[in-house]
Amino acid sequence: MTLTQLSYIVAVDKYRHFATAAQKIYITQPTLSMQIQKLEDELGVLIFDRSKTPVIPTSVGELIIEQAKSILSGAKHIEDIVAVEGESLKGSFRVGIIPTIAPYLVPLFLQNFVEKYPDVELTFEEALTSEVLEGLNEDHFDVGIIATPTTKHLFEVDLYLEPFMGYLSAKHDLAGKDEICIDDLYKEDLWLLNEGHCFRDQTMKICKKNNESKNKTPITFESGNLETLKRLVEKDFGITLMPYLAVNDHDKTCANGVVKEFMDPVPSRKVRLVYSREFLKKNLIESFSQVIRTSIPDELQEAKDTLIVE
Incomplete structure (x- = not known):
């Protein structure tokens, strides 16, 4: 039994797929499967039920995997203890x-x-x-x-603390204002990230108002990437919010989007x-x-x- 074999069964348990687990830990699937098979032969038990899709641990496999996590964690901490000794960081x-x-x-x-x-x-x-x-x-x-x-x-x-910034189409109604405020924003008027992103949740908290009658962009598009939302704005579609660092190097000479700061108190x-x-x-x-x-x-x-x- 080796730490490497234990790390392999933990990876398969996490991804519930041998090929995916192998890809995530940068080894070949045959190597992963062979090492897990060797561990199962040594212990005399099946750790995974391979007849299921996705694969799942057997009842004894669940106990072995939990113990493997504990062992791997302990081994990592030993390495950490050694790493903090001495004058240089490594x-x-x-x-x-x-x-x-x-x-x-x-x-x-x-x-x-x-x-x-x-x-x-x-x-x-x-x-x-x-x-x-x-x-x-x-x-x-x-x-x-x-x-x-x-x-x-x-x-x-x-x-x-990182301020939120408005990123608007040059044709947007707010583009002519020196600064924008929270009361200018409507949820339906904004491009948003997918659910699961905390930036989306924070944007929704800033935009407390609904705007059922004035939505000028009857398109639904949610992205996992802020840069995609920026490109939409630059094609004269609406407004989105950005973190300060995302527009810190904004080049006004080559981008069609308009950056607007918030009035005090600035949401951050x-x-x-x-x-x-x-x-x-x-x-x-x-x-x-x-x-x-x-x-x-x-x-x-x-x-x-x-x-x-x-």
Whole structure:
């Protein structure tokens, strides 16, 4: 029995499909199947019922998988304990980050972090907030970067407050205003992300009004990507909301969309770094959060009259 074999059965349990599990952990399906078969032969039991689609653990397999998770977690913590010893930061560091933050924040600090801590093996994975939290609980991630409050058993480090911005078609009724306000917004007039994105939920909280009679774009289109919503706006379709960093480098000379700030109090989201174990990799977590804070634009580091939307 090896840690590798235990990690394979945990992966199959997570994805309930041998081919998908193999793809996710970057090995071939024959290798995955062979190693699990060897483990089953050694233990003299079937861990998975392969006659089912998707595959499911047997009753004894469920017990074995739970114990495997505990063993893998303990082994990882031993590695973490060793990694925090010594003067230099080193070791693996897995970061779960939500899609409305990742493409705009990571490029700002990545080069600074790599130059300062070259021995740290960084791995980023985009995931919805619920998936980030699940990954933290399962020790799949060391830290998460999200924009909503967490459960009590997780630790939080506030990184910055990020204002919401309006992104409008140049032909939109609000395009002529110097600033927009919350009362200008109607739910039916906005392009939204798919359900499951916290940015969608926060946008809905900002837009408290309904507008059944003035909807000028009788099209329903929900996306998992903010950039898709931006492209729709630039083709003279409506309005969407964006986080500040998504429009920070907006080039007015080559984009048809119009960026509008909100009047005070400006609706904003709080971007947080979260983790589940206070004593492991604490110095790495502190260094990681510090590099992020020093790499973001100065205007996000200043206190403003904001309305925090959770």
